[in-house]
Amino acid sequence: MSKERGLLIVLSGPSGVGKGTVRKELFSQPNTNYEYSISATTRLPREGEEDGVDYFFKTREAFEALIEEGGLLEHAEFVGNYYGTPLAYVNETLDAGRDVFLEIEVQGAAQIRKKAPDALFIFLAPPSITALQDRLEGRGTEPADVIARRVAKAKEEVEMMSLYDYVVENDEVHNACDRINAIIKAEHCRRERVEKRYIAMLKGE
Template structure:
């Protein structure tokens, strides 16, 4: 029996660079999979079912919510987006790690369902740095940026929900730290001990 895979959850405040770090992690190939989200929006040209998203109708999505089949979900521009729990658990049961990049509120939902997951908080070097990053986008008004900063302060206070905190002052360095955390998690005594306990049990069964 193979070792059960890890659910790796990366989250942090808006503007901290979660997407950039996640893309850098997967750039050169990794031993884990990226979690595919589910959405109720229409499929766009070139998108593939089970590759870009799992596409559902609004009714199907809402039924899955009622059945508790989503690890986390949110509604944006009248469409649902979320993470299907079955896909995540099936991947873990195959002994494969699965990587999930989500917002802080989504991570809190995941922790309630799979508390044994590995939670990594991506933090800005400072609130001022985060504000500069948001302004640097040039896509949002000052009022929206103020709202995002206020929200980010609340999210940073939720850091206690996480196992590790990685400061994103340099993307390549943040990537190295995250990969090191994942590697060290696989070497935890609890996981390694369970592997050998199963091996010993199999030997005992063969000897009977």
Template sequence: MIENKGILFVLSGPSGVGKGTVRKEIFNRKNDLKYSISATTRGMRQGEKNGIDYFFKSKDEFQTLIEENKLLEYAKYVDNYYGTPRDYVEEMLAKGHDVFLEIEVQGALQVKKNFPDGVFIFLLPPSLEELKNRIVSRGTETNELVRNRLSEAKKEIRMMDNYDYAVLNDDVNRAVENVQSIIASEHLKRERVEKEYRKILEVELP
């Protein structure tokens, strides 16, 4: 029997592109993915819950996690920290579960250094104008923050060549279906299947 190690899938992209919306819809549909919740020092937005959307931490608490090497990755983004708890990800992958991360671009690049075998998916907005509209529609950002996020988004889109796939988020259902297709196809890659079959071939039959 083939017992594959889990695959790490990383969904990333500029702020406001709809990463959270796509991730939530993926998990609303039947799948065997394990979601690793990020830790952050940013304030809790309306409707968000601690331990479900994020682990909300003070900056002192977050600094302790960094010092104790308990984060798989972390990044400072628009004066707030974001990070992924290390232990959960490693444990789930070892047990054969796929792990799905939804994180900012800086964090994704750190994960790539630690898990080069991961699958990295970049979520794109239809246009910068549409990205601006999505950020403004939140009603949680000042004009200065909107300008900062758009400036950062341009830099991040230029980093797309660090990713394996690019998915356009012009329609949430279509974006979700494309991500699900990526997940399915990765499990069928010859090198993944071959690696497990080589283990089987090494076992002598009674």
């Protein structure tokens, strides 16, 4: 039987909701088999972030060249910086039968919804807007005016929840990871994903 194509898993949510923290916890678990698709960005690295590990850090000119070449699955400009997903790596990995995990901004997820409607879309939600603001302030990496812009944007992004298949509240990182893993396991059993394989089996292919 032909190999089942991998599942494209899209995790997104408001800035500051803890997407990176949840993703790192998921990938630290010994039974994780997802391939992480590293995003490209024009923002400066935060303390502890590494080029080619957390993001591909690019100049604005280099990023815009990728856009022109059609080399991105999605891209968005968020609070003055570009973010995007390199296309070639994603397709090669899915075709090899491996799941690809994307951690991206809401704008980018909306683009992928149009281009890859069979992907799995998970919205990571904050327990409250107050908790989100506290988290952003706790980072200590941005001035108050930028935090205010991020909170205002977050309110708009929560209203875009209808674009997603599932919503996971990030009340506690381990709980959020358990929910995400359960969702992905269930998606691999979805009838639409496995039906062709069993039809081929019955035909002796």
